[in-house]
Amino acid sequence: MRIARKPGRPLSFDRNIALDQAMRLFWQSGYEGTSLGALTKAMGVTAPSIYAAFGDKKQLFLEAVSRYVSGPVTAQTLIDDAPDAHAAATALLRTSAIGFTGASTPRGCLLATSTISCSPAAADVQRQLAVIRKKIEARIKEKIADDVRKGVLPSGVDADALAGFVMATIQGLSTLARDGARREKILRVAEAAMAAWPHR
Amino acid sequence: MRIARKPGRPLSFDRNIALDQAMRLFWQSGYEGTSLGALTKAMGVTAPSIYAAFGDKKQLFLEAVSRYVSGPVTAQTLIDDAPDAHAAATALLRTSAIGFTGASTPRGCLLATSTISCSPAAADVQRQLAVIRKKIEARIKEKIADDVRKGVLPSGVDADALAGFVMATIQGLSTLARDGARREKILRVAEAAMAAWPHR
DNA sequence: TTTATTCCATAGTGATCGATACGTATCTTA
DNA sequence: TAAGATACGTATCGATCACTATGGAATAAA
Numbered sequence A, B: 001m002r003i004a005r006k007p008g009r010p011l012s013f014d015r016n017i018a019l020d021q022a023m024r025l026f027w028q029s030g031y032e033g034t035s036l037g038a039l040t041k042a043m044g045v046t047a048p049s050i051y052a053a054f055g056d057k058k059q060l061f062l063e064a065v066s067r068y069v070s071g072p073v074t075a076q077t078l079i080d081d082a083p084d085a086h087a088a089a090t091a092l093l094r095t096s097a098i099g100f101t102g103a104s105t106p107r108g109c110l111l112a113t114s115t116i117s118c119s120p121a122a123a124d125v126q127r128q129l130a131v132i133r134k135k136i137e138a139r140i141k142e143k144i145a146d147d148v149r150k151g152v153l154p155s156g157v158d159a160d161a162l163a164g165f166v167m168a169t170i171q172g173l174s175t176l177a178r179d180g181a182r183r184e185k186i187l188r189v190a191e192a193a194m195a196a197w198p199h200r
Numbered sequence C: 001t002t003t004a005t006t007c008c009a010t011a012g013t014g015a016t017c018g019a020t021a022c023g024t025a026t027c028t029t030a
Numbered sequence D: 001t002a003a004g005a006t007a008c009g010t011a012t013c014g015a016t017c018a019c020t021a022t023g024g025a026a027t028a029a030a
Helices: A015-029 A036-043 A047-054 A057-068 A075-081 A085-099 A120-150 A159-178 A183-194 B015-029 B036-043 B047-054 B057-068 B075-081 B085-099 B120-150 B159-178 B183-194
Strands: none
Touching: A015 A036, A015 A047, A015 A057, A036 A047, A036 A057, A047 A057, A057 A120, A075 A085, A075 A120, A085 A120, A085 A159, A085 A183, A120 A159, A159 A183, A159 B159, A159 B183, A183 B159, B015 B036, B015 B047, B015 B057, B036 B047, B036 B057, B047 B057, B057 B120, B075 B085, B075 B120, B085 B120, B085 B159, B085 B183, B120 B159, B159 B183
């Protein structure tokens, strides 16, 4: 079977690599803080090619976000693979602390920082990221509720508040990282946070 | 003694009221997300008058931030007035939960949201807000260290990590509020967080 | 009234924003 | 080699950005 090849002039850049550069820039400066001029420079692609390949700036950003949350290790997989909610929360916080302080990436969390505040024109983008955050929180809440049903956690546990607490801590770790805190300290903060976990 | 009155045409607007409107707008949309056009409309003051009264956009923003953190109830006073670190942290989190969900104010925390991500042009503003955040964290850390010295908290307590945890939680509550969580839930999250507090 | 001072309102400044029109180059297919 | 399709590079588009030059209006002091 032959490889189907589109007619016409081929792309002169690697779409994945260019998207990675865009993701990194959005991660660093946020959605509205990243200009198309900065994107063209970082991606090595002219504006018309970006628009042909990704649509407009909003679609490029959302695709970058999709790439950010679709790596081999995601919040989803961390939660699903953990034996219980405590292990899931610990893994989430530890992985966040590591991921927010990578030497070769921007500090903090793209999901937590890139549209926290923006002009009214970007309100819908802001809302879409909030939806993603809420889905993660809902998944944590389910995991906690599972533990309550199994008797791993006492029946009095407020799954809603505890899931919100885990999310809040992740967002907070992101800001600490943005403000320059070292990885080692953020890991200690995460550990201190897990002391809030209820026991049977 | 007579009231000294400047010569020349008097100001046609109330500087404090205008500053309040600016603060609210920055609180809502962040530093770079708030345009001067939006400010002139909300403040009811034309651009040249804003520049005459406040300098430039950066100075106006910093003055709005100064106003935000200089109310009758501030992080500083909450910490200083509390009998111990646990009470201080509880007061901080509860007050944050209330303040981030006011019906007549934007949601979340101006200090936590307005410059989390921004273009390289606003890097210095971003840094100045990070300094303010770090001062609050340092004050919390002192309060904790005091408790350790007094024996209120065990000597093994990591004051640095615990102070970072309180700050991280506040930032996280801000994002939860931004994402639409109700005040009642955020208060429960704050309560869940305080379960992490070490005891003697 | 005159003069000095200060502020307001109009109407812009150059720069940058996101996004695109247009003509040429490069590919597959026939 | 011709035809069709796709992407490239150049050179912009109108809108909006933060900001300001200029002249008239409103006040206090002389």
